[in-house]
Amino acid sequence: MAANQAPVPLLVPVGVIGFCHPGEMWRLTALHNLARQAANEVLQRQNWSHAQQILTPRRFVFSIPEVAEVRRLVRFMHSQFLCAVNxxxxxxxxxxxIPGNAQVRYGKEFDVKHILDANDWAGLPRPAQLAGPLTRWPPTRPEDILTVPRDSPEMCIGCNAQACxxxxxxxxxxxxQLQPDQKIDFDSAEHGRVQGYVVAIDxxxxxxxVSSRRGGSRTLEIPFxxxxLSDNDWYDNVFTGTKPVDVQDQPCTxxxxxxxxxxxxxxxxxFEIRANGNLTDVFVVAVKPVKHNRPIGELIGIxxxxxxxxxxxxxxxxRPQADLVRYRQRMIIGTRNQGPRGxxxxxxxxxxxxxxxxxxWTQFIRHGCNPNAEWMASRYGDIRMIVLVSLRVIDAGEEIRVDHGYAWRIANGGCNCGAVDCRGTQP
Known part of the structure; x- marks a missing residue:
């Protein structure tokens, strides 16, 4: 297998079986054909002579109701199966x-919750050193091994969301309340922390x-x-005593x-799953900007x-070793011993x-030697989880990348992620 190439997912046309009513699938197919026809008409019009342009094609774009209908049907597809844009x-x-027979064995191929096959755990004695609020052993549901005390040292996603x-x-x-030419600090996906001057506010x-210098002609548009905030005097002066506190210092409720x-x-x-040009690989792209140090998704699996x-x-x-390294993560069960947070x-x-x-959807995040996200041991209340956290600002349209680690690069035969500092097979 080529370096940095994921196992080839099988991309197939969306079938009628994914919809509650066959009529919805047929309607989506009709709208798809309409999109093709509109694109062809645009191309033909570009090649027409000036005289022929008088004969305006029937239509070039969807009507507003048709756009809304496409969005509704596509949203419904996401609730039924994982799909990538072509x-x-x-x-x-x-x-x-998805490879394997999860649909037959578990009744579904994806979800927002883990699944646990009791047969995998049957016959295993409860470890003597395992402590924690386990409800039964051997476990028969995810909560039996993921429940932890609320004072567990991992970051709580709920508390983090309140602070955010x-x-x-x-x-x-x-x-x-910013004024033109006022100096601010902001995060840039390309340059990290950047200083600039306000030009206009929307x-x-x-x-x-913003502009890199006061009165500069070259500007950059950034989201709020x-x-x-923490690098501005206004923030410190106005919100003294009301700034978000460290979520780990407060009791979790x-x-x-x-x-x-x-x-x-x-x-x-x-986020959006996209296929490459020859439909042999898929990857995840941010549709909206992601702020630095934000939980953006949870690792879900068996x-x-x-x-x-x-x-x-x-x-x-x-399965090849590269697959085992990429698609398997270790997660602590029960009460973890005292040590470094997370x-x-x-x-x-x-x-x-x-x-x-x-x-x-997180399964399709590819490796990058210069990642913009990482997996972090976390919890939500009293349920432990592994969460994807942004390492820096991620721009809209930027691919999400994580570091699969040295073991994966060795098992994969190297890496060609395209990063300037790509490490290949180096530690």
Missing amino acids: PNDFNWPLKIQ KAETLMMEEYCE TRMQHLR SSVR CVELDRWREQQKDWHRR LKPDHSVWGQQAPPTP GPNQGDIECIVDNHKFCN
Whole structure:
């Protein structure tokens, strides 16, 4: 397999079986054919002579109701299966065939919650050093091994969201009172922390137009979310005593796990799975800007035991080593030992999250030696999870990348991610 090339997903046309009513699929097909016809008419008109242009084609674009209908049908598709846009066919969606028989075995191929096959854990004795609020052993549902005390040292996604919401409100108020030529600090996906001068403010779209120097002619449009509040005197003076506090210093009372999962169902509003030109690989792109240090998705898969905990060898698998490294993450179960926040410690018991045959959209994030996101051990209230967190500002249209690690690059035979500092097979 070529370096940095994921296993080829099978992209197939969307079938009638994915819809509640065949008529919806037929309607979507009709709209697709209409898009092709409109594009062909545009191309023909560009080649017509001036005299022929008097004969205006029937139509060039969808009507507003047709656009709304396409969006509704595409949103419905995302709730039924994972699909990628086809760049060779007006970004029309193609269904991604997940390998294996998860649809037959578990009744679905993707979800916003883990699944656990009790047969994988049957016969394994409860580890003597395992502590924590386990409800039963062997586990029969994910909550049996993911439930943790609320004072567990991992970052709570719910508490983090509350702090981010307060910061967002402060950011909007700060940006709305900015004046032309005022100096600000903001995050740039290309250059990191940048200083600039305000040229114009669009409060409706929540964008700023900034220049690298006062009165400069070259400007850049940035969203309010890119502004760095903590580096401004106005923020410190106006919001003294009301700034967001460290979420880890406050007692966790988060119980809205279902709200987080509902947000994850709408992932396609913020991200998009795209196929490459020859339809041999897919990747994830941000549709909207992502602020630095924000949780943007959860790793979802099948929870399997780490047989090394019981001194056993893992069952044999025909999957290549590169696949095992890429699609398997370790997650602590039970109460973790005291140690650095968010990381494993000696004596911790771990399970394996395998998202090869059962997953969500995060399965298709590719490797990058200069990543813009990373996996982090977290929790939401009293449920442990692995969350994807942005390492810097991610611009709209930018691909999401994570570092699969040195072991993956060796097993994959190298790396050609295209980064300037691509490490290949180097540590």
